Amino acid sequence: MSFFSCEKDKKASLDGNAFFGGEIINPNSNFVIILKDNKVLDSVYLDQNNRFSYTFKDFEPGLFRFYDGKEFQSVLIQPNDSLMFRLNTIEFDESLVFTGIGEKENNFLIDLFLLNDKLQDSVLKISQLEPDEFEEKLDEIRNQKLEKLKSFNEKNKTTEIFNTLAKAKIDYNYYYSKEAYPFINYRENEEQIFNELPENFYNYRKDIDYNSNILREYRPYVSFLRVHFNNLALQQHFKHSEDSTYNNKSLEYNIDKFNLISDKINDTFIKNRLLYYNMVKFINGSENDKDYETLLNLFKKKSTNKDQIVKASKLVNTYKRLKPGNTLPDVTVINKNDEFLSIKKIIEKPSVIYFWDVSKRYRYHLKDVHLKAAELSKKYPEIEFIAINVNNISTREQADILQRNRLPFINEYHFKSPKKAVELLAISPINKVFLVDKKGNIVNPKGNMFDIKFENELLALINK
Numbered sequence: 001m002s003f004f005s006c007e008k009d010k011k012a013s014l015d016g017n018a019f020f021g022g023e024i025i026n027p028n029s030n031f032v033i034i035l036k037d038n039k040v041l042d043s044v045y046l047d048q049n050n051r052f053s054y055t056f057k058d059f060e061p062g063l064f065r066f067y068d069g070k071e072f073q074s075v076l077i078q079p080n081d082s083l084m085f086r087l088n089t090i091e092f093d094e095s096l097v098f099t100g101i102g103e104k105e106n107n108f109l110i111d112l113f114l115l116n117d118k119l120q121d122s123v124l125k126i127s128q129l130e131p132d133e134f135e136e137k138l139d140e141i142r143n144q145k146l147e148k149l150k151s152f153n154e155k156n157k158t159t160e161i162f163n164t165l166a167k168a169k170i171d172y173n174y175y176y177s178k179e180a181y182p183f184i185n186y187r188e189n190e191e192q193i194f195n196e197l198p199e200n201f202y203n204y205r206k207d208i209d210y211n212s213n214i215l216r217e218y219r220p221y222v223s224f225l226r227v228h229f230n231n232l233a234l235q236q237h238f239k240h241s242e243d244s245t246y247n248n249k250s251l252e253y254n255i256d257k258f259n260l261i262s263d264k265i266n267d268t269f270i271k272n273r274l275l276y277y278n279m280v281k282f283i284n285g286s287e288n289d290k291d292y293e294t295l296l297n298l299f300k301k302k303s304t305n306k307d308q309i310v311k312a313s314k315l316v317n318t319y320k321r322l323k324p325g326n327t328l329p330d331v332t333v334i335n336k337n338d339e340f341l342s343i344k345k346i347i348e349k350p351s352v353i354y355f356w357d358v359s360k361r362y363r364y365h366l367k368d369v370h371l372k373a374a375e376l377s378k379k380y381p382e383i384e385f386i387a388i389n390v391n392n393i394s395t396r397e398q399a400d401i402l403q404r405n406r407l408p409f410i411n412e413y414h415f416k417s418p419k420k421a422v423e424l425l426a427i428s429p430i431n432k433v434f435l436v437d438k439k440g441n442i443v444n445p446k447g448n449m450f451d452i453k454f455e456n457e458l459l460a461l462i463n464k
Contacts, residue, residue: 006318016058016338017055017056017057017058017059017079017080018055018061018078018079018080018081018082018083018102019053019054019055019056019081019082019083020034020053020054020055020056020064020075020077020081020083020084021051021052021053021054021083021084021085021267022051022052022064022066022084022085022086022087023049023050023051023084023085023086023087024046024050024068024087024088024289025050025086025087025088025089025090026088026089026090027046027050027068027069027089028068028070028071028089029068029070030045030067031043031044031045031046031047031052031069032044032046032052032066032067032068033066033067033139034054034064034065034066034315035064035065035066035067036060036062036063036064036065036217036255037216037217037269038217038269038273041056041064041209042054042388046278050393052450056077056196059077059079061078061079061161062076062077062161063075063076063165063214063215063218064076064077064216065217068089069359070089070358070359070360070391071089071359071361072092072407073092073096074108074109074217074218074219074245075106076102076105076109076161076162076165076186077102078102078161078162080101080157081100081101081102082100082101082102083098083099083100083101083102083103083106084098084099084100085097085098085099085106086099089360093110093113093114093117093360094114095303096110096440104156105156105158105159105162106256106363107352108149108152108166109162109165109166109169112145112148112166112169112170113169113219115145116169116173116220121143122141123138123141123177124184126138127180127181127184127185127308128185128186128187131181131193131196131198131201132198134181134185135178135198135201138177138178140173141174142170142174145170146170149163149166149167149170151386152166152446155364157186159434161214164214164215165214165218167223168212168214168215168218168220169218169220171204172215172218172220172221172223172224173220173224175204175208176220176223176224176227176228178201178204179224179228179230179231179310180227180231181193182194182197182231182234182246183227183230183231183246189244189245190234190238190244190245190246191238191243191244191245192244194235197232197256199204208228210225210265210266210267210270211265211266211270212267212270213267216267216269216270222273225270226274226277226278229257229260229261229274229278230246230248230257232257232260233253233254233256233257233260234246234253235254236260237250237252237253237256242252246370246418248281248282248285249285249286251283251286251288251291251295252295254278254282254295254380255294255295256300256332257278258275258295258298258299258302261274261278261302262302263273268304268305269312271302271303272303272304272305272308273304273305273308275299275302275308276299276305276308276311276312279295279296279299279308279312280311280312280315280428282295282430283295283296283312283315283316283319284315284426284428284429284446285446287446289319289320289323292316292319292320293316296312296313296316296428299312301309302329308427309418313421315426318423318424318426319426319445321378322425322426322442322445323442323445324442324443324444324445325441325442326441326442327344327346327440327441327442328340328343328434328436328440328441328442329343329424330344330423330454331343331415331416331417331420331421331424332415332416332417332418332421333346333388333413333414333415333416334413334414334415335395335412336395336398336399336409336412337395338395338463340416341413343440346386346413347384347386347436347438347439347440348384348416348420348438349382349383349384349438350382350383350384350435350436350437350438350461350462350464351381351383351384351385351434351435351438352373352376352384352385352433352434352435352447352449352458353386353388353433353434353436354369354373354385354386354387354388354433355388355389355390355427355432355433356369356370356389356390356430356432357388357390357391357430358389358391358393358401359391362430365400365431366405366448367405367407369387369449370387370405370407370429371387371410372449372450373387373449376427376449376455378447378456379455380455380458380459380462382462383458383462384411385411386413387411387412387413388412388413388414388415389412389413389414389415390414390415390418390421390422390427390430391414391417391418392419393413393414394448398412398414403425426445431448431450432445432446432447432448433447433448435447435457435458435461437461437464443457443460443461443464446459
């Protein structure tokens, strides 16, 4: 990269600090935010060539993240590194390539990340096998990755922190698959699956570090902890309830989960974030106001993060305003002619309002939800299907994205003030939909087009 050649001489004067820069093709914004431990270190603007450069001061090595306005990615930066990257936002992770001092380690970590993505379908398939067979196949996948790491270490002089991150990426992806097994195996209910697991199936749990300062922002570790506590709480829940299947909307199950998180994790950052994630997940899934309040009160006792407590409280109050029978909040949307309209004005008959996001992690949802809406629209012409983009984009950008995905620009809108609208309508997760009657009154604020019961809801909406 030509830009790197201009900067490589900096390494001699870094004196234990580090240099980081990059070039972003098709940038999502005109800046890059650099973070560590979830704290913003700096915002750096792109130049006319969509490049940026940044020299760290008072540098502490470790795992950093950069954010381009829509996507996050991790990067390992060590003393005297002079590291550059190049990426195209259309294929964000797949196009990401590092050059310079520190390139080999980061390219290896990205390769492991992409390999794990490619193996997801394979892991899902083997998860339908009997426990012993599943474990054998999963061990083979893990050993392939460990061999890759061993070969890399034999060819390169690596550091302790790199080896910690690389090994953690392999181990925690492996642990994640084992924790997820009872939830994605289709043969029986979860309680029966737990009872049939080999006695040593979860032996690795004795080696889990619940308070890892190095891994606290690392995606494989964070993802593992989420499914791990789902699993632990379910096993605990089965001991004192008559349930035999997983129900994430169960208040008692979520209380078990909160207690386990609080008991096992001492690191306040990891504990608070995990509690908040599960609090929001419960609010977005449950339909019982009293349950919201009960779990919110427990959350307030166990979390020490005041900002997250305020956010969770606001979300509870938002859903109280979004109760069935209430009128849809009056937010402004923009149509394909760049006209500003009240959301209530575009509702003329019973409607399903669904949302989409341009971020890479939702790229499959974008297409899937539009195709599902088109399918349902043909079956139920009495109902209007309205699509709203949640990003801060222009009508031209919206049209380009739809065209690239071969989707028509019909009944498509985006918000005038996305951040405010997303908060008012509690649009999380992105696959939630609103069912409203012809007057704009809420029938269901938490619909899901992919739920097997959704068509029954549509029939009820037509006959309302």
